[in-house]
Amino acid sequence: MGWATELQDASFRGVQFECTSTNDAVSKSLAVKQAPYSNEAEIEDVGNNPRNISINAVYAGDDYKTWVDALEAALLETGAGELIHPIYGIMQVNVVDYSVDHNAENVDSCTISIKFIQAKDKKRELFVPVAVLDEIYTEDIIDEPASALEQYLKKLKVLDQNQFFDAVNNVSNGINTFRDGLNLAKTAIENVLAPADFIVGLVDDVSGLVTFDANISALSKWRDLVYRVQRFEKLFQNDKSSPQLQQLWRATQVASTVAITQKVIENVRTELAENKESSLTPIDLAVIRQNNRQQIQAAINTEREQIATELNETAVSQIQVYKETADQLHLQIQELIEIRPPVTKTVITVPCTLHWLAHQLYEDMSRASEILRLNPDLVNPAVLRPGMELTVYAR
Structure with missing residues (x-):
């Protein structure tokens, strides 16, 4: 100045x-x-x-x-x-x-x-506001690879009819195997020549398997469904003749995991809006975020290996899509984590019960169940011994 x-x-x-x-x-x-x-x-x-x-x-x-x-x-x-x-x-x-x-x-x-x-005084923003998407659309994740496979199949149909029919059968058989493995009913006829449409339908069917049962922790149900999907990540790995199909299947795996996570985020948002006890703790949300990060990073690493091949252009675009997806997913989950007070550790100084500890920390013994949820490994909530370290919400 x-x-x-x-x-x-x-x-x-x-x-x-x-x-x-x-x-x-x-x-x-x-x-x-x-x-x-x-x-x-x-x-x-x-x-x-x-x-x-x-x-x-x-x-x-x-x-x-x-x-x-x-x-x-x-x-x-x-x-x-x-x-x-x-x-x-x-x-x-x-x-x-x-x-x-x-x-x-x-x-x-x-x-x-x-x-x-x-x-x-003037309001001074300590942080730049960041827009958090209400929902991540999985169609954007599979758009580029689906278009690449569609162009490949159209070209193959003109050049080699036998190879074209083999490729179509391979795609159909693989998708049927995936559906059977997850007990997914086929609700419509899948047009292999329009990969974007049938993959979007497939991902929607996968996200429809997400349920929330009070008798089973939400994290366990999320983890079980994601692992069931990831069992089929190498479904088309042996099909070396069609790298486009392998690329699309990687995107399908990522899109399925993201779609499952979106259902979880939607459920937590609803619980918080209704002032209900959240089915997922901040630690659970951090675990879900980390798993998504790892899968997306693995997909990015594989796409980088494709840059020097015929998939160069699609791979570059897809890497950017994966990066943006990972960033938006991070922001969505971070927003949910920060709604609650930060998580910290407390050390038990005298023998007590979980209800006594809740009263000491928050002057509200009803929050004992909250502390128990943050410490699933706690054996006996009625016997807390000096020196024990528990995870709690900050006061």
């Missing part, structure tokens, strides 16, 4: 004035607690006091009196007004006092000393 280029024209309530000097004073609001006859004090910083602003304004010229009257009228108005500070810009301030100074040596001019107090 330089005075020659960056200073702003000073004004109050729209009345401009020349400014010769400014003085801005800021003080801290401190709560001092001190015991009698003690030289030590406990000082708590409870924020900042309102900013005090002193400005020296000047008017000169034949019409200076007109401007002085206009500024005085603005200063005498009740309530907060808009001040354009020559350095800090727009501020909402209240007038504390002012004085007008005339002297014989300065003809047709006067100076006005004004004291303001800032009514409301």
